[in-house]
Amino acid sequence: MSPDPQPWRVREEPWYEPVGNELALFEAACQRRLPVLLKGPTGCGKTRLVEHMAWRLGRPLITVACNEDLGAADLTGRWLLDAQGTRWQDGPLAVAARIGALCYLDELVEARADTTVVIHPLTDTRRVLPLAACNEQVPAHPDFTLVVSYNPGPASREMKASTRQRFCAIALDYPDADHEARIVAHEAGIDAQTAQALVAFGRRTRRLQGQGLDEGASTRLLVHAGMLVAQGLSIRDACRMALVESLTDEPAPRRALEGVLDASF
Amino acid sequence: MGVAEPATSLRLVALRTYLRALSPVPATLVLEAECPYIAGSSIHLPAARPRGVKADTETAPIDDGWVWHCAASAHAMAHLAYSPPVFDGRGLGPLVRALMCVLEDARVEVLMANRLPGLGRLWASLHTASAEDGADAPTLMLRLARALADPAYTDAHAWVRKGRALFFDDEHGRVPSLTQAADLRRLATRLGSDLGQMRLRFNAPSWRPGPDYRDDARWMWPAGATDDGEPVSAPSEGAANSTSDNPPPPAAEAPSTRYRYPEWDARIACLREDWCTVTELTQPALESAAFEAPIGVDTGLRRALQRRRRTGPRADRVPSHRGERFDPQALVRAAVAMRVGAPIDPRLFLEPQPARNALKVFLVIDQSVSCAQPLPGSSRSVMAVSCDIAAQLAQAWQDMGVQVALAGFSSDGRHAISLRACKDFDEPMGAPVRARLAGLRPQHSTRLGAAIRHASTRLKQQRGQGERLLVVLGDGEPWDIDIHDPDYLVADARQAVGQARSTGVRTACVVLDPNTIETASRVFGWRATVAFKGLEALDALARRLV
Numbered sequence: 001m002s003p004d005p006q007p008w009r010v011r012e013e014p015w016y017e018p019v020g021n022e023l024a025l026f027e028a029a030c031q032r033r034l035p036v037l038l039k040g041p042t043g044c045g046k047t048r049l050v051e052h053m054a055w056r057l058g059r060p061l062i063t064v065a066c067n068e069d070l071g072a073a074d075l076t077g078r079w080l081l082d083a084q085g086t087r088w089q090d091g092p093l094a095v096a097a098r099i100g101a102l103c104y105l106d107e108l109v110e111a112r113a114d115t116t117v118v119i120h121p122l123t124d125t126r127r128v129l130p131l132a133a134c135n136e137q138v139p140a141h142p143d144f145t146l147v148v149s150y151n152p153g154p155a156s157r158e159m160k161a162s163t164r165q166r167f168c169a170i171a172l173d174y175p176d177a178d179h180e181a182r183i184v185a186h187e188a189g190i191d192a193q194t195a196q197a198l199v200a201f202g203r204r205t206r207r208l209q210g211q212g213l214d215e216g217a218s219t220r221l222l223v224h225a226g227m228l229v230a231q232g233l234s235i236r237d238a239c240r241m242a243l244v245e246s247l248t249d250e251p252a253p254r255r256a257l258e259g260v261l262d263a264s265f
Numbered sequence: 266m267g268v269a270e271p272a273t274s275l276r277l278v279a280l281r282t283y284l285r286a287l288s289p290v291p292a293t294l295v296l297e298a299e300c301p302y303i304a305g306s307s308i309h310l311p312a313a314r315p316r317g318v319k320a321d322t323e324t325a326p327i328d329d330g331w332v333w334h335c336a337a338s339a340h341a342m343a344h345l346a347y348s349p350p351v352f353d354g355r356g357l358g359p360l361v362r363a364l365m366c367v368l369e370d371a372r373v374e375v376l377m378a379n380r381l382p383g384l385g386r387l388w389a390s391l392h393t394a395s396a397e398d399g400a401d402a403p404t405l406m407l408r409l410a411r412a413l414a415d416p417a418y419t420d421a422h423a424w425v426r427k428g429r430a431l432f433f434d435d436e437h438g439r440v441p442s443l444t445q446a447a448d449l450r451r452l453a454t455r456l457g458s459d460l461g462q463m464r465l466r467f468n469a470p471s472w473r474p475g476p477d478y479r480d481d482a483r484w485m486w487p488a489g490a491t492d493d494g495e496p497v498s499a500p501s502e503g504a505a506n507s508t509s510d511n512p513p514p515p516a517a518e519a520p521s522t523r524y525r526y527p528e529w530d531a532r533i534a535c536l537r538e539d540w541c542t543v544t545e546l547t548q549p550a551l552e553s554a555a556f557e558a559p560i561g562v563d564t565g566l567r568r569a570l571q572r573r574r575r576t577g578p579r580a581d582r583v584p585s586h587r588g589e590r591f592d593p594q595a596l597v598r599a600a601v602a603m604r605v606g607a608p609i610d611p612r613l614f615l616e617p618q619p620a621r622n623a624l625k626v627f628l629v630i631d632q633s634v635s636c637a638q639p640l641p642g643s644s645r646s647v648m649a650v651s652c653d654i655a656a657q658l659a660q661a662w663q664d665m666g667v668q669v670a671l672a673g674f675s676s677d678g679r680h681a682i683s684l685r686a687c688k689d690f691d692e693p694m695g696a697p698v699r700a701r702l703a704g705l706r707p708q709h710s711t712r713l714g715a716a717i718r719h720a721s722t723r724l725k726q727q728r729g730q731g732e733r734l735l736v737v738l739g740d741g742e743p744w745d746i747d748i749h750d751p752d753y754l755v756a757d758a759r760q761a762v763g764q765a766r767s768t769g770v771r772t773a774c775v776v777l778d779p780n781t782i783e784t785a786s787r788v789f790g791w792r793a794t795v796a797f798k799g800l801e802a803l804d805a806l807a808r809r810l811v
Binding site for chain 2: 072252256257
């Protein structure tokens with residue numbers, strides 16, 4: 001009664017520009033069935049890396065965005081009531097364990113503490129998912145790999161040691177200026193010079209992390225700005241929309257960013 | 266200078282953020298000066314653009330001085346990034362030194378504008394000198410400055426054109442030809458001799474680099490290396506120190522209200538009713554614009570407090586349309602409804618709800634004279650560190666929805682106990698609160714029991730359910746001028762703590778001087794007394810407190 005993996009297959013190659021040797025590291029961990037922890041600031045390419053690796057390894061990919069209300073039942077599944085009575089519905093983690101998919105839990109540390117009850121048995125040598133509500137121990141498919149992301153920024157919670165020590169961690173960061181400009185140019189469809197100017201502005205905002213801004217502009221925001229420029233907006237309007245107004249509402253940092261915008265272009 | 270208004274501190278925070286984003290070079294910014302100047306890595310600007318300058322009609326009329334501040338701070342930052350720390354002015358006349366100022370100003374601006382083209386346009390827009398203003402030495406220098414800053418400006422005077430041609434390597438005006446101090450000297454000497462041959466007079470003491478957004482260049486010439494030995498303008502270094510230990514006294518205090526409290530006399534084991542008088546005043550803000558407003562809150566502290574809030578005790582499970590378990594009764598009702606054909610209530614599950622305990626904290630700061638002593642191992646007084654801790658904790662707690670009140674207290678006998686309110690429960694944490702905290706002065710003694718009774722009464726008066734916490738910051742050693750028995754006030758304070766606990770107010774004490782921890786723990790109990798180990802360990806402290 002295994003579910004059909006087709007809906008979760010990655011059909012086209014997601015474009016990914018490696019920053020270091022993270023592709024080889026990821027593949028090595030997957031081949032040995034070791035769970036992977038991706039650390040890095042928001043919008044630096046973690047999700048894109050996972051998509052790319054799922055395509056490369058030919059495995060289905062199931063993604064769950066974790067939040068404060070997410071508990072174990074949201075991952076493993078729950079009983080539902082229908083006309084025939086009660087029936088069990090697998091959650092995303094149970095589906096992934098059954099079909100041998102890559103299960104990507106984005107920002108796991110935000111989820112409720114009871115998720116450790118299901119994460120721990122999956123991530124050690126047991127590789128089994130306990131479904132307490134239906135009294136079943138689901139052995140994980142040989143191709144199943146758990147990937148978790150974590151943003152170690154100032155505004156985030158810390159991951160407990162007992163959880164993080166089960167994972168092999170890859171630290172990602174924003175690429176260096178040239179790399180990042182290439183990524184922005186490719187993803188947004190703009191010329192290299194504009195991309196470099198956008199990246200320079202983005203890097204200036206990153207200096208303000210923890211001192212006026214929670215986080216500086218991510219690569220994703222820079223791509224957004226580039227897309228707006230490609231769409232015909234002036235570079236100032238594009239940056240204001242994608243990089244200033246989306247980063248902060250407080251008057252002092254906003255004014256400062258406007259000033260830096262005026263200074264940069 | 267005037268009282269630190271919210272607008273000034275907002276401008277200060279915005280400018281500091283602006284500078285930090287422009288350049289990674291560390292710099293501090295102070296908005297209290299007559300004219301812009303640089304001292305070390307500290308940039309000093311006036312709080313507003315100086316009046317009496319010819320206004321440029323091209324600048325935005327609705328600008329409230331922000332653009333001018335950006336130009337001035339960015340220019341100073343350009344010096345910090347690109348200028349050498351000092352120049353050698355020996356053997357140079359005042360005219361040549363002045364020309365070196367002009368050339369160095371232009372050079373660092375060109376280098377900065379190559380990275381940030383918008384700055385180049387901004388600076389160029391603030392130059393207004395032209396041929397109509399005359400051809401005396403200072404005006405020619407202003408015209409030269411404009412020619413160097415604005416590629417679109419052309420000046421007919423031969424000296425200005427010569428200076429521009431020699432300054433740039435390229436015709437577009439992007440690459441300065443001066444790369445070393447010696448080049449600067451040579452060009453300045455050459456241009457200076459040209460001015461001398463034109464028989465133009467130059468009055469050095471009254472000259473200032475222009476336009477007005479540029480600093481006065483006092484940093485270029487170290488004291489003693491100039492021929493006339495006079496700095497360009499008198500520095501006001503005293504105003505540059507923020508919240509030092511000798512600030513001006515605050516203004517007269519606002520009207521107050523008095524309360525009577527009992528006191529515990531251990532000798533007769535009885536409460537003396539209406540024994541003490543506590544006066545509650547509002548603390549006035551410190552009158553100084555040079556106030557250090559921290560931009561970010563300590564992240565470890567915030568994280569520690571968030572952890573405590575989120576892992577609060579779990580309440581009962583409530584019916585919900587999602588959850589892990591079925592609610593058996595709801596299930597039965599749903600099955601019956603299905604058979605009967607009635608609508609089914611979708612709330613079939615039981616979901617745990619996190620408890621919401623609205624914590625209110627009253628942070629009371631000991632203001633006695635013993636707090637004027639420096640903290641062991643530091644140069645700052647216990648009072649100053651207490652205010653820092655209070656401000657940080659209040660900010661972090663406020664971010665999490667905890668309501669905090671701050672007050673300082675001191676006593677001068679049993680009828681003169683003062684509680685100086687710096688922040689009320691529903692007042693947001695901000696610059697006015699910090700200004701009031703900075704105005705707290707060490708004075709008199711510590712009649713701790715009365716302060717605890719008053720603060721816990723205030724806490725109980727707050728509306729709503731939830732925890733109440735009273736934290737005392739200081740050395741926790743009760744003493745007053747009209748008591749001779751050292752144990753009397755300690756026993757009284759202990760009784761006050763017990764009384765507070767019985768009414769539901771938890772107490773804790775943060776002791777800054779580790780030598781006094783024993784007395785404090787006699788009053789508050791070992792578990793509720795925490796020693797302060799430094800601002801870096803504030804998160805561990807916060808965890809113990811809550």
